[in-house]
Amino acid sequence: MTKGKIGAIFLGIVMVVGIILACMCIECVPAGYVGVVYNMSGGVDGEILTQGWHMVSPTKKVTTYSIGIEQSYLTSENKGDSKNDESFNIPTSDGKTVKVNLEFSYRFDPDKVTDTFIQFKGRSGEEVKNTFIKPKIMAWTQEVSATYPVTDIFGDKRTEINSELDIYLKDKFTPYGIIIDTVNFTDISVDTETAAAIQKKVTAQQELELANIEAETARIQAEKDKAVALIEAEKNKETAEIKAEQAKIVAQGEADAKKIAAEVEAEANRKIAESLTPELIEKIKFEQWDGVLPQVQGSGTPIVDITK
Numbered sequence: 261m262t263k264g265k266i267g268a269i270f271l272g273i274v275m276v277v278g279i280i281l282a283c284m285c286i287e288c289v290p291a292g293y294v295g296v297v298y299n300m301s302g303g304v305d306g307e308i309l310t311q312g313w314h315m316v317s318p319t320k321k322v323t324t325y326s327i328g329i330e331q332s333y334l335t336s337e338n339k340g341d342s343k344n345d346e347s348f349n350i351p352t353s354d355g356k357t358v359k360v361n362l363e364f365s366y367r368f369d370p371d372k373v374t375d376t377f378i379q380f381k382g383r384s385g386e387e388v389k390n391t392f393i394k395p396k397i398m399a400w401t402q403e404v405s406a407t408y409p410v411t412d413i414f415g416d417k418r419t420e421i422n423s424e425l426d427i428y429l430k431d432k433f434t435p436y437g438i439i440i441d442t443v444n445f446t447d448i449s450v451d452t453e454t455a456a457a458i459q460k461k462v463t464a465q466q467e468l469e470l471a472n473i474e475a476e477t478a479r480i481q482a483e484k485d486k487a488v489a490l491i492e493a494e495k496n497k498e499t500a501e502i503k504a505e506q507a508k509i510v511a512q513g514e515a516d517a518k519k520i521a522a523e524v525e526a527e528a529n530r531k532i533a534e535s536l537t538p539e540l541i542e543k544i545k546f547e548q549w550d551g552v553l554p555q556v557q558g559s560g561t562p563i564v565d566i567t568k
Contacts (some may be wrong), residue, residue: 287314292328293385296377297321304374323377325368325385329441334394335361336447341389347447348398350405350413356454358405358413361447362430364397364440372437379436393438400432401425411461413450421445453496 287309289295295309298321307323329364333342333433340363347361370386379387404425413421422445436529 262304267296267463286310287322289314289322289407290326293324293326294368295322296373298323298377298382304377308370308373311346321382323375323382324382325328325376325388327367329365329367329371330389331363331365332389333361333363337361346394347457348401351411352403352413353407354409355412356450358410359449360401360445362397362401362443363446364443366393366433366441367439369437369439389440392436396432397429397443400429404428410450410454411457414450414454415461418445418448459534494516 282449287295289309289311291311293311296304298304299307299308299558300321331338331340334346334348336345336347338344347359349356349357349359363474366389376388382391383391403423408417408421412418422443426440426443429443433440
């Protein structure tokens with residue numbers, strides 16, 4: 261074998277090794293992720309890689325964390341990242357146990373991923389989810405549920421509990437550089453005995469609400485009847501007052517009319533009396549005499565009385 265051939269073979273080996281080393285130094289950070297760089301000789305120096313391809317020294321290791329929203333499940337179904345039955349039981353304030361399915365969304369805070377990397381000793385975001393986020397979701401959900409009776413969790417306060425849990429988990433995960441976006445109960449189930457007790461309470465509440473509605477309706481009707489009666493009484497009172505006033509006006513009118521008539525008659529009589537002179541009186545007497553002399557017995561002297 262000539263020296264030329266040996267050199268060519270050596271060069272080829274060097275090139276292959278170089279390509280392999282180059283490939284080993286290329287790191288791809290997926291979209292929606294960031295990479296924390298760990299230098300084996302100096303530890304974490306704060307270097308963060310964004311999405312895309314990067315040349316990284318063989319002495320450095322890149323751990324990725326999702327800063328985009330990730331959906332996760334704790335359910336009895338084979339759904340998303342919940343391949344096995346991950347539904348869990350939560351306690352209630354009245355000593356009952358409720359089985360729940362839950363889904364949540366999360367992401368890592370891009371400003372705290374270096375601290376997250378250190379806190380979890382270099383574990384990846386996926387490992388942190390499986391070994392920390394999911395177990396803590398279960399544990400902290402139980403802390404919230406323990407303050408509510410089973411009838412509230414299974415009944416009409418489910419939305420309120422879900423809202424409180426959302427706030428509680430956000431606060432709990434924040435110190436770890438983990439942001440909880442949403443959390444929701446997708447299913448809540450209880451044993452037959454508890455379900456019957458809940459149904460009994462719901463029925464009692466419905467009956468109470470119905471009784472309250474009927475009582476309120478009766479009260480409103482009574483108030484309405486009372487108002488109508490008051491209006492009718494006031495109307496009758498006004499009618500009576502109007503009639504009394506009308507009668508008073510009529511009586512006053514009649515009295516005034518009689519008074520006026522009497523005054524007119526008196527005035528007429530006064531004027532007549534003023535107009536009667538002795539001569540006129542004699543004249544009237546004469547006009548009213550029928551020419552018959554009065555018949556008088558006793559004395560023989562006839563008496564003529566023309567005053568009658």
